[in-house]
Amino acid sequence: MSDSFMKEFYVQLMSNASTTEFPSNRANSFKNRLPYPLQFKEHGWKVGVTSVALPEAPRKIKLDDPYLFHIGWITLWDYQNTIYVDESVHVRETDFQAPPKTGTEFFNAVRDRYLWHLNDDSIPDQRFHKKGDTDQWLYMVMDRAKDGMGRLDNSRTSTTIQINHSPRYPKFSIGLELAKAMGWVKLGRLDSGKLGYVLGPNLRKEFNDNTLPRAVDVLTPVGNGDEMYYKIDAEALHLSAFINWVFMDLDGSYERAFGNNRRPLYLYSNAMRSMVVGNQVTDLMERSLTRWRRDTLHLTRRNICWCVVMCWTLLRRKWLRTTGH
Numbered sequence: 001m002s003d004s005f006m007k008e009f010y011v012q013l014m015s016n017a018s019t020t021e022f023p024s025n026r027a028n029s030f031k032n033r034l035p036y037p038l039q040f041k042e043h044g045w046k047v048g049v050t051s052v053a054l055p056e057a058p059r060k061i062k063l064d065d066p067y068l069f070h071i072g073w074i075t076l077w078d079y080q081n082t083i084y085v086d087e088s089v090h091v092r093e094t095d096f097q098a099p100p101k102t103g104t105e106f107f108n109a110v111r112d113r114y115l116w117h118l119n120d121d122s123i124p125d126q127r128f129h130k131k132g133d134t135d136q137w138l139y140m141v142m143d144r145a146k147d148g149m150g151r152l153d154n155s156r157t158s159t160t161i162q163i164n165h166s167p168r169y170p171k172f173s174i175g176l177e178l179a180k181a182m183g184w185v186k187l188g189r190l191d192s193g194k195l196g197y198v199l200g201p202n203l204r205k206e207f208n209d210n211t212l213p214r215a216v217d218v219l220t221p222v223g224n225g226d227e228m229y230y231k232i233d234a235e236a237l238h239l240s241a242f243i244n245w246v247f248m249d250l251d252g253s254y255e256r257a258f259g260n261n262r263r264p265l266y267l268y269s270n271a272m273r274s275m276v277v278g279n280q281v282t283d284l285m286e287r288s289l290t291r292w293r294r295d296t297l298h299l300t301r302r303n304i305c306w307c308v309v310m311c312w313t314l315l316r317r318k319w320l321r322t323t324g325h
Contacts, residue, residue, distance in 0.1 A: 103254030
């Protein structure tokens with residue numbers, strides 16, 4: 001290789017390459033077999049790390065209870081004879097192809113799953129989701145979340161349907177473990193003075209036309225003004241279809257509950273003497289440009305530190321990291 005033909009070139013090393021020859025390769029210590037030897041016959045060649053790319057760490061919700069949401073709706077099965085039926089879907093973590101990265105993405109993933117089942121009719125027709133010829137819906141409208149806020153819109157939800165002479169209502173229940181983790185419920189004082197779960201800081205009631213409807217779908221009120229609009233039992237938080245619900249701080253609460261999958265990277269060199277002072281290893285990427293692109297962390301060295309090389313047939317790169325990073 002002559003520098004009259006080439007002044008510089010780049011070699012890309014990947015932790016998931018050469019795994020047949022080096023099965024013990026891992027993210028922070030790996031070897032790569034080059035397709036052919038690199039021989040540096042002329043003087044003056046040097047090598048240095050220019051950039052490092054680190055994919056996001058996989059994250060799981062990791063709840064003991066796999067039950068996240070149970071959403072129910074009513075379908076007008078026979079339009080001519082006005083026959084209604086109950087339908088529902090359970091949403092679990094295993095339903096997601098990949099773990100959501102933010103609370104907003106999580107809320108929208110649940111919404112997409114819900115809408116997929118809602119519209120999975122053999123004969124797709126808007127009439128099957130409306131009460132007769134009215135403009136009332138037979139399901140709760142789950143608005144798409146944006147900027148960490150989601151909304152359950154019941155402004156047009158029908159609450160007067162009967163099946164076999166029994167009242168039926170759209171349902172929206174959240175697993176209690178998830179509700180606690182997201183701040184939708186919290187421990188507090190019940191009306192009886194006893195400790196119990198009450199509505200949390202990240203879930204807010206919203207009333208249509210500033211009126212207080214008499215909700216009877218989750219708890220039957222004893223008298224006027226006794227409406228709770230929600231019920232919390234040992235398994236879930238159940239929300240009423242008579243009012244709207246606003247889910248707040250989705251991103252912040254999701255990160256606090258399940259962590260941040262953007263892990264820090266510490267890259268050191270214990271081979272380059274110029275980087276070791278007093279037998280102490282210094283951070284090789286201490287002064288670097290950092291950016292995220294397509295869920296990958298890219299570190300680019302401002303001032304590359306070089307060391308002299310002669311010949312390479314096998315490249316090994318070992319990155320020392322602090323525990324857990």
